[in-house]
Amino acid sequence: MGLLSKKDAALIKDPLADNNPITIQVLGICSALAITAELEAAIVMSISVLFVLGIGNVVISLMRNIIPSKIRIIVQLIVVAALVIIVDQVLKAFAYELSKTLSVFVGLIITNCIIMGRFEAFALGNGPWRSFLDGIGNSLGYGVILIIVAFFRELLGAGTLLGFKVLGDPIEKTGVYAFGYENNGFMLLAPMALIVVGIIIWVQRSRNEALIED
């Protein structure tokens, strides 16, 4: 990337792979379980987190020298809450159906461990540009995993992708015996999201031995 220095580029690249917030730091699992049954919801969630974390990191970074450390958590919460309300209102205005599917989980971005984690670990100690890149990188890393998980869950669980039928016919179950395709209802249940995340972690670590911890 010519645009960014090597150090800055690492801020974006690392969370995508070797320092992924979900598969390596195991943060933000709750939302990864809750909204990955449909690909569309996962994509919107990723964009929302991208927005909140990108801007939130910049805001916190700009304020980092004037926040008294005793009340910094409250300040951080107010910043996230403000941003989340913006996202929520925008969704309600322009994608009402979707905001109903995501329901409480948009609001719960406030408690997403990744966001508070990045504020605490990065934005409080770095300048706004680097904080911005860090926020973008981490939310992309989060989004990639979310989308991979949702892809498999929606494809195998409902036979659809973004609502379009891809596999089999989930409604007309008759007439297919033994060789027909049938939706795997287990894929739509929360445990399967954990197992899919687990398989991604497994694949990632067996490709990069340095990530294996004892």
Place this chain on the structure above:
Amino acid sequence: MGLKEKLHNFKVKNKDKKWLPAFSAIHTFLYLPNETTHNGTHIKAADDLKRTMNTVIMAMIPCLIFGMFNAGYQHNLQVGEAQAVAGSFFSSEFWTMANFMIGFWKILPLVIVSYGVGLGIEFIFAIIKGHEVEEGYLVTGMLVPLIVPVDIPLWMLAVAVVFGVVIGKEVFGGTGMNILNPALTIRAFLFFAYPTWMSGDKVWVEGAVERTNEILAGANLDAISGETILGSLAQGKEAGYGVMDMFLGFIPGSVGETSTLLILLGGLFLIFAKIGSWRIMLSSALGAIVMGLIFNQVVDSGWITESSKFYGLMSTTWWHHLLIGGFAFGTVFMATDPVTASQTNKGKWIYGFLIGFISILIRVFNPAYPEGVMLAILLMNVFAPTIDHYVVQGNVKQRMKRLKAKTA
């Protein structure tokens, strides 16, 4: 030079090859290996893993054969080609070749798929990891066809076996390391993934699903169906089978779980061979009886009325619970799995009791999951190490106290 030596020489010659674990697996299955451990203390015993596994399989064979007859019998009974046998075990209507052949051709593929896929995965993992193939799948592979409905599509079984063996066992480190019973993991996967094939009144009778589809397509046939006793009771209907039928196993259900008599014989054989734990079997039965009696008491006291959706199963006489559904099979063959059960004797009593207790609880309170025993065993599998921990700690504390009293 005998075959044994030839095989051994072949093994020595190819000892650097990647596929060797696959060969050794077949080799050790046929013969005892020539080499033994060289250092450290070791105990020489005849009951190695291979023999243990084979004993359990032998205990299950009667259930399998009965299952084949029963699959055909249930089919012929529904299409009207066989008469109902009322409570006599050696009825000529049941032990017919026609019954057997239907069941045989239906269940043999289940066994083949279960073993083929499961052992295939074990071989792949052994080759990747470079260790010997573990015998763990021998029993699982036989359990799986016995605990699924006879009409389950083969590819579903294959998918479930892949899931059960990889996620249920290999990720934990293979045989002996797994937390959950692999066979039950496979069944639970099927149950949650494809509920239409694991419950309802069609899947338990050979050909019922196919016939329903033909009727939908316009064929002029009578629909056939067979609801399990648990299913009927959960819907508040009469079971429609006599107690003797329940005990002997002339009822619809998963392939090998119906005959309580043969399961009991298998259980006695396991106890006699000192492989199954009688503590777990006995305490599970006790747990189920206690829960059953509590529910009967609730009904007798008039706390719930017939309009309640729990009435059907709650009012079931307490000892009937032991005969219907997969309770007997689960207790004898699944709960006693030495890897996933509690290891301490006191722990086994607690573990077994809670399995029985929770099975009946789930059965009654969640009619959507009539097969409570599967979920109860999986749940207690998870808690077994915790139970052991507290039993051991309790023992340590007691001894410490005794030591103090002695030295003081």
